[in-house]
Amino acid sequence: MTRVGAVLACVLAVVLIELVAIGQARELLLVAAGIPVAVGLGWLVWSLFEQFDTSDESDIDEMENGPAEILRRWQARAQMLVDRADGTRAEWDRHLRPLLAKEFELASGQRATRNRRAVEAAGIHQFGHELWRWVDPVNSALRDQTGRAPGRAALAEILSRLQRM
Template identity: 45%
Template sequence: MKRIVAAGFLLVAGSELLALAGTDRSLILIMSGVAVACALLGLRWYLVRDSRPDAEEQRIDDAAESLRRWLSRTETLISQADATRRDWDRHLRPTLARQFEMATGQKRSKDRAAYDATGRILFGADLWAWVDPENVSRSGVTEPGPGRAALDEILQRLERV
C-alpha cells in the first residue's frame, strides 16, 4: 500500500512538473486531476483486491491450520505425561521450566537459590521435582512419569501466577 501511495504521489508531482515545463499553463489543473484520479483508482483497486473472499479464506485456513498444529502438539505433550520419566524429562520438563520462568520472571542463570526457592513456594516440594530443570534423571529409563494429574496440577498453579 505504501508503494501505491508513493507511486501516486510521484505521478501527481511528475505530471505537474511536465505541465510547468510546457508552454500552456492551463493544462496543469487537467493533468494534476488525471494523475490524482489514476492514483485513487490504483488505491481502490489495491484495496478491493486485498479484501477479496479468497484472501479472507486464506487467513481463515491459516488460522485453522495453526490451531490444528497447536492441538496436535498439546495432545502429544499430554500423552507424554503418562509415559516414562525419560519422556517427561525430554519433552515436558523443558516446556514447564520455560513457562515457569516466563510466569515468575525468575531466571535460572541469574540466581539458582532464588529460582529453586520460588519453585518450591509455587509448586511445593513434590511438584517442583517434576518442573525443576536440574532434576533430570539419567537412569530413570523405565521409571513411570508423574501422570496427567500432576501435569494438570502444575499447569493450574502456573495459571494462578
C-alpha cells in the same frame, strides 16, 4: 509435449521452411522462418504463465483453511505433550520439563542461571516439594527409560499453579 520437444519441432520447422523458401521465393525467407519461431516462443511463454499461475483454487482453499490448520496442529501438539505426561520419566524430562521450567522462569521473573537457590525457593513455594521436582530444570534424568512420569493429574496441577502466578 515437453519444452525440449517443442523447441526441436520449431527448429525443424524453420529448417524445412527455409529449404522450401530458398527454392520458391527468397524475399519471403525471413517471414517464413519467423512464423515457427514466434509460435514456439508463444507456446513457451504460455507454458511459463501456466506454471506460475497464482490464481489456483487450491491455493485459495489453503489460505482459507490457514487458521483452522494452525489450530489443528496446535491441538495435535498439545495432545502429544499431554500423552507424554503418562509416559516415562525420560519423555517427561525431554519434552515437558523444559517447557514447564521456561514458563516458570517467565512467570516468576527468576532466572535459574543467576540465582539457583532463589529459583528453587520460589519453585518450592509455588508448587510444593512433590510438584517442584517435576518442574525443576536441574532435576532431569534423560536416561531413565524405566521410571514413570507423574501423569496427567500432576501436569494439570502444575499448569493450574502456573496459571495462578
